[in-house]
Amino acid sequence: DTEVTQTPKHLVMGMTNKKSLKCEQHMGHRAMYWYKQKAKKPPELMFVYSYEKLSINESVPSRFSPECPNSSLLNLHLHALQPEDSALYLCASSPRTVSYNEQFFGPGTRLTVL
């Protein structure tokens, strides 16, 4: 299984809602990533988990809260988002965080904040 799955595919939420994005991989990878991609822009790294521990937070606002319950699962909890947070949220995994490991990306969750 060389697939990264993400649910839901689409999400519409209001600014007062709390929602979560889910990402799953069963490749035995120990590094997992969240990226944010605005329209016509490249993906931008948000968080990196290495061996289920948060290793990198790229100065992301606290209304985004990542969680890695186990080595196969990565969540992104959303609360009090702003309309400018509307974007494609991509999850990726790699064997480890080292430079020579390729990342496998999921299809993304398209988030719209009203």
Place this chain on the structure above:
Amino acid sequence: DAKTTQPPSMDCAEGRAANLPCNHSTISGNEYVYWYRQIHSQGPQYIIHGLKNNETNEMASLIITEDRKSSTLILPHATLRDTAVYYCIVRVLGASGGSYIPTFGRGTSLIVHP
């Protein structure tokens, strides 16, 4: 910090070779160059990566200059399905200041025409 520069767009006739350049003039000596592509509304797909030597796989070839300041991705026989945004990626020091993170350039939108 190493950053990448790519032409915003290119086009190629079907069946011909597509040569996609990338400048990464400040890349550090032990950082790999990665190439991914993103077909509209999908997650990025890994293509190839390299450190110093030229690399080839079933999808593409990667030519890295001897000084490592630039590279070229070659799709030897482009097809219509190769129409996508192609990203050259190196790791740069992140906003958090503590770690090198994979950083997408602006990418090249390749259009393969019949």
